[in-house]
Amino acid sequence: MRDSIAEILDQQVPGATLEWIKVADVPRYLTGGRPQPDDEGHMIITRAGIALPFALSVISLGRKLEILQGAFSWVAVRLDQPGNRKDQV
Known part of the structure; x- marks a missing residue:
């Protein structure tokens, strides 16, 4: 997360340096999937995401x-297809 935010800041203002980051609230998680064949009660995770206020x-x-506030979010889909996985920050 820190590396992603530092990269985003540098893209917006070249040479920007992230000095510190603090989690400001409880992270929110979300996962989704489908039932695993022949294994009742278990899932194959196909997507996941997190939102983290900071x-x-x-x-x-x-x-x-500058002191800034925001929310970092990450989402990944096709987690069950390693060659086709897609992430977005």
Whole structure:
């Protein structure tokens, strides 16, 4: 998560440095799947996601230190198809 957020900040403001990040609230998780054949009660996970509220400190050349708040989200689908998996941040 930290690396993804640092990369996003650097894309928005080249040279931006993420100093710290703090989880601001309880993360929210979601998974989905389908029943596993011939194994009652078990699932094959096919998709998953997380949303994580945060606060962070970022600084870049020629700018003052900023404290920002936001939510990091990650979703992956086709987890049961390793060669076709797709992730989005």
